[in-house]
Amino acid sequence: MRILFLGDMVGKAGRTAVYEKLPAIRKKLKLDFVIVNGENAAGGFGITRKILHDTLEAGADVVTTGNHVFDQKEALAFADAEERFLRPANFPFGTPGRGSYLYEAANGAHVLVANIMGRVFMHPELNDPFTAAEEILAACPLGEAADAIILDFHAEATSEKQCFAHFVDGRASLVVGTHTHIPTADHQVLSGGTAYLTDAGMCGDYDSSIGMDKEEPLNRFLTKLPKRRMEPASGPVTLSGVMVVTDDKTGLAKECWPLRTGGRLSEIWPPTDTPTDQ
Helix, strand or coil, rough: EEEEECEEEHHHHHHHHHHHHHHHHHHEEEEEEEEEEEECCCCCCCCCHHHHHHHCCCCCCCEEECCCCCCCCCHHHHHCCCCCCCCCCCCCCCCEEEEEEECCCCCCCEEEEEECCCCCCCCCCCCCCHHHHHHHHHHHCCCCCCCCCEEECCCCHHHHHHHHHHHHHCCCEEEEEEEHHHCCCCCCCEECEEEEEEECCCCECCCCCCEECCHHHHHHHHHHCCCCCCCEECCCCEEEEEEEEEEECCEEEEEEEEEEEECCCCCCCCCCCCCHCC
């Protein structure tokens, strides 16, 4: 199975680029399933129901989030009703929405997607992410109830992301980090067969400060005083993410590659055909 994960959409420029390019990407890479992180899609902070639906219409199968999930208060109202919308699973019991769900891919396979948030340097500090992962994986084991399992680990610390991936190695198809918006160069398949990337990067303008217009963040570093509201940068967008090919029998990763296209960063494309597909 061929699965693509795209990093955080940032603002109008980021989401518009996803809407425009994802249909062709899905066709070119012969994708069975697509996940997009949308927690920064609405002006850089949160997501609206319309943006969620537009992202799904463009070709995403599910939209994950993170610490900004409820910055747009309407998300509290629609979270329970939208099966293809995930918030971090380790929010306290009773929080609207769901943190994981089993979806059907284009090829008929069953894909479990879970959204879990780290705790190091993160606000709010949620329940233990390792315990949350253990409960989710026990309830829907890879190769039994799920043909593939994708974990969006929304976290700041690279050490926490790596340890989380090692914790679930052999029990998930892909662990992909989100939140820092800068794509890392460590895509790999771990010893147990789980694909891993510390951070997928963002779908946003990289002539910026993690997707925001650079003037105000720079001002705050220099003066320690806010001058105006942070606004998303609106220049050319790079779509950043990772693609994984899974084994149809085990659900583990065969190979994974980064994807970067458009904007300022160097173009990187996964192969459209690989030996493992044959």
